[in-house]
Amino acid sequence: MSIKNTYIPYKMRIANIVEEAPQVRTYRLEFVNPDEAKQFSFKAGQFAEYGILGEGESTFCIASSPTREGYIECTFRASGRVTKALASCEQNDIITLRGPYGNTFPIEEWYGKNIVFITGGIGLPPLRCVIWNLLDHRDKFGEISIYYGARTTKDLVYKHELEEWQNRGDINLFVTVDPGGEIPEWKGHVGFVPTIVEQNAPKSENAIAIVAGPPILIKMSMPILAKNGFENKNIFTTLENRMKCGVGKCGHCTVGKTYVCKDGPVFTYEEVLTMPAEY
Amino acid sequence: MEQLQNKVAELFEKGTISLMIGFQDGMSKGAVPCFVESVEQVKLLIYNSYCKNNLAVYLHKPEVKQAKKVGIFGNVATLRSILQLLSENQFWNIELTVMTINANQEFILFESIAEVEKYVQANFPQLTDEEKELIEKINTMSRQERWEYWKDLFSTCIKCYACRAVCPMCYCPQCTVESNQPQWIKVSAQTSGNMEWHTMRAMHLAGRCINCGECGRICPVGIPVHLLTAKMNLDLSKEFGSKTGYSASNGYALNSFNPNDKEGFIR
Amino acid sequence: METKLLQSSDIPKLFDNLIKSGKVIIAPITKKSGKVFFERISSYDQVEKDYIQTQFSAKSVVFPKVEELFTYKKTDTGIEITDTLSQIPEVVVWGLRPCDSSAFDYISEFFLKENPDAYFARRKELLTLITISCPKADDACFCTSVELNPGSTAGSDILLTQMGNEYYAEIITEKGKAVVESSSDLFTATEPKTKDEFLAKITYQFSLEEIKERIKTAYDNAQWKHESMGCYGCGACAFACPTCTCFDIQDESDGDEGSRKRCWDACGLSLFTKHNSGHNPRKNQTERRRQRLMHKFKYSVENLGIVSCVGCGRCIRVCPAHLNIFENILNVTKE
Numbered sequence: 001m002s003i004k005n006t007y008i009p010y011k012m013r014i015a016n017i018v019e020e021a022p023q024v025r026t027y028r029l030e031f032v033n034p035d036e037a038k039q040f041s042f043k044a045g046q047f048a049e050y051g052i053l054g055e056g057e058s059t060f061c062i063a064s065s066p067t068r069e070g071y072i073e074c075t076f077r078a079s080g081r082v083t084k085a086l087a088s089c090e091q092n093d094i095i096t097l098r099g100p101y102g103n104t105f106p107i108e109e110w111y112g113k114n115i116v117f118i119t120g121g122i123g124l125p126p127l128r129c130v131i132w133n134l135l136d137h138r139d140k141f142g143e144i145s146i147y148y149g150a151r152t153t154k155d156l157v158y159k160h161e162l163e164e165w166q167n168r169g170d171i172n173l174f175v176t177v178d179p180g181g182e183i184p185e186w187k188g189h190v191g192f193v194p195t196i197v198e199q200n201a202p203k204s205e206n207a208i209a210i211v212a213g214p215p216i217l218i219k220m221s222m223p224i225l226a227k228n229g230f231e232n233k234n235i236f237t238t239l240e241n242r243m244k245c246g247v248g249k250c251g252h253c254t255v256g257k258t259y260v261c262k263d264g265p266v267f268t269y270e271e272v273l274t275m276p277a278e279y
Numbered sequence: 280m281e282q283l284q285n286k287v288a289e290l291f292e293k294g295t296i297s298l299m300i301g302f303q304d305g306m307s308k309g310a311v312p313c314f315v316e317s318v319e320q321v322k323l324l325i326y327n328s329y330c331k332n333n334l335a336v337y338l339h340k341p342e343v344k345q346a347k348k349v350g351i352f353g354n355v356a357t358l359r360s361i362l363q364l365l366s367e368n369q370f371w372n373i374e375l376t377v378m379t380i381n382a383n384q385e386f387i388l389f390e391s392i393a394e395v396e397k398y399v400q401a402n403f404p405q406l407t408d409e410e411k412e413l414i415e416k417i418n419t420m421s422r423q424e425r426w427e428y429w430k431d432l433f434s435t436c437i438k439c440y441a442c443r444a445v446c447p448m449c450y451c452p453q454c455t456v457e458s459n460q461p462q463w464i465k466v467s468a469q470t471s472g473n474m475e476w477h478t479m480r481a482m483h484l485a486g487r488c489i490n491c492g493e494c495g496r497i498c499p500v501g502i503p504v505h506l507l508t509a510k511m512n513l514d515l516s517k518e519f520g521s522k523t524g525y526s527a528s529n530g531y532a533l534n535s536f537n538p539n540d541k542e543g544f545i546r
Numbered sequence: 547m548e549t550k551l552l553q554s555s556d557i558p559k560l561f562d563n564l565i566k567s568g569k570v571i572i573a574p575i576t577k578k579s580g581k582v583f584f585e586r587i588s589s590y591d592q593v594e595k596d597y598i599q600t601q602f603s604a605k606s607v608v609f610p611k612v613e614e615l616f617t618y619k620k621t622d623t624g625i626e627i628t629d630t631l632s633q634i635p636e637v638v639v640w641g642l643r644p645c646d647s648s649a650f651d652y653i654s655e656f657f658l659k660e661n662p663d664a665y666f667a668r669r670k671e672l673l674t675l676i677t678i679s680c681p682k683a684d685d686a687c688f689c690t691s692v693e694l695n696p697g698s699t700a701g702s703d704i705l706l707t708q709m710g711n712e713y714y715a716e717i718i719t720e721k722g723k724a725v726v727e728s729s730s731d732l733f734t735a736t737e738p739k740t741k742d743e744f745l746a747k748i749t750y751q752f753s754l755e756e757i758k759e760r761i762k763t764a765y766d767n768a769q770w771k772h773e774s775m776g777c778y779g780c781g782a783c784a785f786a787c788p789t790c791t792c793f794d795i796q797d798e799s800d801g802d803e804g805s806r807k808r809c810w811d812a813c814g815l816s817l818f819t820k821h822n823s824g825h826n827p828r829k830n831q832t833e834r835r836r837q838r839l840m841h842k843f844k845y846s847v848e849n850l851g852i853v854s855c856v857g858c859g860r861c862i863r864v865c866p867a868h869l870n871i872f873e874n875i876l877n878v879t880k881e
Binding site: 305306336340443493 | 577578579580581583601602611612685686771772775776778779780781782784785786794796798807809810812815817830831832862864866867868869870
Binding site: 094 | 615616618620624625627629656657661662664665667765791792793794795796797799804806811820822823825828833837841844845848
């Protein structure tokens with residue numbers, strides 16, 4: 001039988017750890033087996049099942065880009081049993097990975113267009129993959145605008161990168177914290193992400209919007225995008241549901257007939273509106 | 280049955296209840312728990328020998344709790360569950376109207392919980408001869424034989440949790456098995472994990488189970504799980520003189536203290 | 547398709563041959579509780595000959611209630627992971643019904659069509675199904691309503707129909723032929739026969755075409771609440787069902803060793819869709835029961851082109867609340 005056994009995971013070494021925010025870490029992972037590293041390929045939007053043997057697996061996106069070879073990165077918050085076990089790992093520890101699973105952002109279809117990112121908290125990791133993709137081929141795309149916020153300044157992730165993006169000069173970056181979340185030295189915006197988006201009224205002409213993050217952020221952002229003329233088929237989002245197998249078999253992630261793991265997690269808002277609200 | 284339907288319709292019209300829990304016709308050998316929310320639906324309510332389910336478990340449903348004024352109809356087991364649950368301070372925010380049909384097929388609408396208590400105490404059930412026989416048989420086994428007996432049965436358990444789902448006393452919003460930090464009890468349906476589950480459940484029910492026997496009756500695999508708690512209750516009754524489902528103000532053996540208890544360590 | 551005759555008196559010999567071949571033989575037996583279950587048997591004496599339906603389906607031969615995906619061991623030199631595919635034995639299931647064998651067709655499509663499952667594939671490859679058509683039915687059976695019948699050959703390697711003292715055998719696949727060849731002295735050739743008079747008459751409950759059409763707009767029907775209120779939220783229906791395939795993946799460890807297992811799960815259980823944040827997309831029992839029925843009659847059709855209900859009636863028989871799937875479906879699709 002030559003069917004690949006998708007349940008046997010890859011072994012990954014933790015090459016680097018960044019403490020992004022309270023309880024949020026980014027791991028840079030390298031394959032223990034270099035042959036597996038060579039044949040592993042993924043595209044922006046895909047996720048993997050990261051695990052600790054004996055504890056279980058947890059689902060997060062691959063937060064790095066395939067344009068940067070030799071490693072993959074993931075960012076997660078330690079909130080449950082598996083993520084807490086992952087968070088207690090140290091450099092050079094081995095964790096498991098299964099993937100890549102899921103569909104991808106159709107980045108090739110966006111050449112020449114303006115891209116608007118709207119996200120908050122740890123909604124940025126799934127989009128960072130796309131952002132790196134765009135920045136590594138910057139000349140292929142039009143204006144890039146990123147609206148990103150968190151509850152407090154401490155909760156912002158990828159703080160160094162945000163600075164880099166700000167300094168590049170070819171990204172419209174709006175970083176905000178919720179009212180009350182700022183510190184005296186804070187030079188960025190203050191206000192909820194949807195509010196900042198509304199104030200800056202991104203143009204919908206020749207534009208794609210990508211919205212990811214807490215459900216409330218998505219819910220508040222959609223009417224604003226609609227007001228600015230964005231059509232639902234040009235708004236992309238990633239749905240997150242409880243996942244286990246990652247390949248459309250275990251049934252936990254279904255929304256109507258759709259398996260978020262297999263048919264998603266990337267959907268246009270137009271597709272989302274055809275689904276029952278079970279996500 | 281007509282009396283049941285007429286009386287319930289009256290209760291709806293008077294506004295005494297906004298939701299009625301009873302039975303409706305099911306397939307040939309069963310009756311289905313029925314939730315009536317209007318006078319028009321009252322005609323669905325029936326009562327016959329297939330009405331075995333202990334309906335008290337539905338009083339925990341969020342939709343029922345929201346209704347606030349609830350009528351419930353059941354057999355003695357259901358009444359005893361209601362009393363036991365009241366003694367554990369459940370349903371303090373539901374106005375409960377309780378009904379039953381006695382052995383002479385007479386419909387009874389209880390005016391108060393005290394009346395329910397009186398009725399239950401006058402009709403207090405015993406274990407069936409069959410159950411007594413099986414308990415005796417297991418009792419006379421050696422420890423090793425008993426272990427093998429239950430291990431054999433529990434190897435077939437599929438962890439469907441039907442036993443927990445039908446039990447009125449299993450009302451924890453988060454069951455012990457639903458914790459994974461730590462994973463107290465294995466999720467997979469293998470013998471050791473199955474035994475852990477059933478042993479733990481028997482311990483959590485000791486002194487609280489009213490022996491309706493539903494868990495054993497509905498087990499899809501046919502494991503007589505109700506015998507575990509029945510035996511525990513017999514033991515507790517001997518040790519503490521406790522009776523479950525007897526009164527709405529008892530507390531239960533393992534959560535109450537009487538200064539006259541024979542153990543002196545707490546004095 | 548070949549047709550043969552097998553004398554009832556020769557069946558113990560056939561069994562002996564199958565057992566001697568080293569395969570695992572699974573057949574219905576009656577347990578202490580009086581209910582009939584599929585279990586591994588070592589002689590034909592143990593097999594129950596007079597039953598309508600088993601309590602649980604035979605799906606556990608291809609989708610076990612607990613399946614060890616792999617074992618692992620942490621050592622000084624690294625982590626060893628060993629998969630369990632090579633431990634899967636050859637299995638023959640005897641005595642399942644046509645609804646069950648048809649269910650194997652559905653779950654094969656489900657597990658193998660996209661992202662094929664290595665464990666399922668291996669088990670199915672090593673599996674032979676010898677189905678016995680139904681001489682009797684009860685009122686929970688409704689296979690004819692889902693366009694099957696008590697003499698259907700779908701999914702079987704051999705279909706046997708009892709006709710007096712002999713069994714009429716329809717040999718459908720190469721695997722079926724192999725069984726006949728290994729006991730060729732027990733099978734005699736025969737012309738094709740009609741089975742109708744030996745088959746149970748099943749009450750027709752609904753038109754599947756109508757249901758499939760009307761269920762497209764049934765999602766928001768307020769009737770779902772009434773049909774689902776009695777649901778206790780256990781997993782009995784899903785576990786007994788021959789087409790339910792949902793599972794959980796759990797790690798079990800003992801120090802430096804352990805295994806990753808997959809085990810049956812049910813969408814009726816309250817935690818099935820609950821996120822770590824506490825948000826539950828299907829937060830009450832009505833939504834969960836609706837999911838089960840919608841999946842059987844709408845989502846499977848949209849994804850795989852077939853309904854995933856075979857009308858075996860097991861969910862009705864095991865349900866502690868006696869909920870009736872075909873009555874529920876009719877009520878929520880009423881105009």
